[in-house]
Amino acid sequence: xxxxxxxxxxxxxxxxxxxxxxxxxxxxxxxxxxxxxxxxxxxxxxxxxxxxxxxxxxxxxxxxxxxxxxxxxxxxxxxxxxxxxxxxxxxxxxxxxxxxxxxxxxxxxxxxxxxxxxxxxxxxxxxxxxxxxxxxxxxxxxxxxxxxxxxxxxxxxxxxxxxxxxxxxxxxxxxxxxxxxxxxxxxxxxxxxxxxxxxxxxxxxxxxxxxxxxxxxxxxx
Numbered sequence: 001x002x003x004x005x006x007x008x009x010x011x012x013x014x015x016x017x018x019x020x021x022x023x024x025x026x027x028x029x030x031x032x033x034x035x036x037x038x039x040x041x042x043x044x045x046x047x048x049x050x051x052x053x054x055x056x057x058x059x060x061x062x063x064x065x066x067x068x069x070x071x072x073x074x075x076x077x078x079x080x081x082x083x084x085x086x087x088x089x090x091x092x093x094x095x096x097x098x099x100x101x102x103x104x105x106x107x108x109x110x111x112x113x114x115x116x117x118x119x120x121x122x123x124x125x126x127x128x129x130x131x132x133x134x135x136x137x138x139x140x141x142x143x144x145x146x147x148x149x150x151x152x153x154x155x156x157x158x159x160x161x162x163x164x165x166x167x168x169x170x171x172x173x174x175x176x177x178x179x180x181x182x183x184x185x186x187x188x189x190x191x192x193x194x195x196x197x198x199x200x201x202x203x204x205x206x207x208x209x210x211x212x213x214x215x216x217x218x219x220x221x
Contacts, residue, residue, distance in 0.1 A: 013078070013080075013081060013082055013083045014042070014081055014082050014083070015082075015083050015085075016040070016041075016042065016045065016076055016078055016082045016083050016084065016085040017040050017085065018038060018039070018040045018041060018047065018074050018075075018076065018085045018086070018087045019038070019039050019040045019074075019087060020036070020037070020038050020039075020049075020072060020073075020074040020087040020088065020089050021036070021037050021039075021089075022034060022036045022037075022072065022091050023035050023037070026089060026090060026091055026092065027091075027092045027094065028091070028093055028094070029095070029096050030064075030065075030066065030067050030093050030094065030095060030096040030171045030172070031064050031096060031171070032064065032093070033062065033063070033064045034062075034063060034064070034091060034093075035060065035061070035062045036049065036051070036056075036060070036061045036072045036089075036091070037059060037060050038058075038059045038060070038074030038087070039059065041058075041059065041074075041076060042082055044079065044081065044082060045076050045078060045079050045082045046058075046076060046077075047059065047074060047075065047076040048074075048076070049061055049072065049073070049074050050071075050072065050073045050074075050075065051070055051072055052070055052071055053071070053073075059074075065091070066093065066170065066171055067093050067094065067095050067170055067171050068092075068093055069090055069091070069092050069093075070090065070091040070092075070093070071088065071089075071090055071091075072090070072091060073086060073087070073088045074086070074087045075087075095168070095170075095171060095172055095173050096127065096128070096171060096172045096173070097127065097172070097173050097175070098125075098127055098128035098166045098168050098172040098173050098174055098175040099125075099126040099128065099166075099175055100123060100124065100125055100126060100128075100132055100146075100164045100165070100166045100175050100176060100177050101123070101126055101164065101177055102121075102123055102134075102162055102163065102164040102177040102178065102179050103120070103121070103122040103123070103124070104119065104121060104162060104179050105119040106120065106122070108177075108179065109179060110179050110180045110181075110182065111179070111180075111181055111182070112181075112182040112183075112184060113154060113181065113182070113183055113184070114184055114185075114186050114187070115154065115155060115156065115157055115183055115184070115185060115186035116153065116154070116155060116186055117153070117154055117183070118151060118152065118154075119151075119152060119154070119181070120149060120150070120151055120152075121134060121136065121141070121149070121150045121151075121152050121162050122134075122147060122148060122149050122150075123146070123147065123148040124146050124147040124148075124164070125145075125146035125147075125166055127172070128166055128169070128172040128175070129171070129172065130166070130167070130168075130169050131143060131144050131145055131146075132144075132145075132146055132164055132165065132166045133148075133165045133166075133167075134148045134150060134163075134164055134165075135161070135162070135163045135164075135165065136152065136160060136161075136162055137160050137161050138161070148164070154181060154183040156183065157183050157184055157185045157186075158183055159181070159182050159183075160180065160181040160182075160183065161178055161180060162178065162179055162180070163176055163177070163178040164176060164177050187216075189216070190216075191215065191216035192214070192215045192216065193212055193214050194212060194213045194214075194215075195210070195211070195212050196211040196212055196213060
């Protein structure tokens with residue numbers, strides 16, 4: 001029996017399955033370079049990677065971003081044969097840790113000196129961007145770009161707080177480092193030497209014994 005049979009069939013859209021990754025992590029510390037990568041886009045459709053709603057390319061964004069929270073979206077509207085799809089992820093960039101060093105006479109340590117001693121006080125910015133400040137007992141003695149230096153004559157006995165201060169900025173935290181200068185009294189009086197033996201003040205060339213005492217109003221050395 002000859003005849004004609006009529007029928008229909010349905011071809012559904014292929015399902016688009018996009019993915020989005022951010023490396024090295026979705027939470028980093030400035031200044032870390034990050035890479036946002038979109039994948040899974042069929043060649044027959046157009047996919048776009050967005051950062052905070054602005055297109056940054058078709059699949060990859062490699063950046064060192066300032067402190068903040070960034071929304072990445074990898075998106076396609078599909079076409080007649082592929083479905084639309086969208087993947088999103090947030091990247092958080094936290095402040096880097098600022099770091100300063102303080103030097104007393106070229107050493108990062110407390111120091112003890114006598115009155116009228118002149119030493120260098122220095123401050124350096126090890127991690128961060130911007131200016132720093134150098135203080136002597138709370139008084140600003142220098143400021144500006146690193147390194148800072150101040151040649152100081154300590155004329156008065158006492159304990160002096162020497163501090164380098166970094167105020168930080170949008171991308172770095174603040175920091176400070178403090179060391180102390182202990183200034184002791186100047187020993188201006190010479191020690192007193194008393195001869196105990198022999199008691200006469202005339203000595204012969206073969207004198208074999210001499211007893212004496214030494215006293216001072218300051219520490220003996």
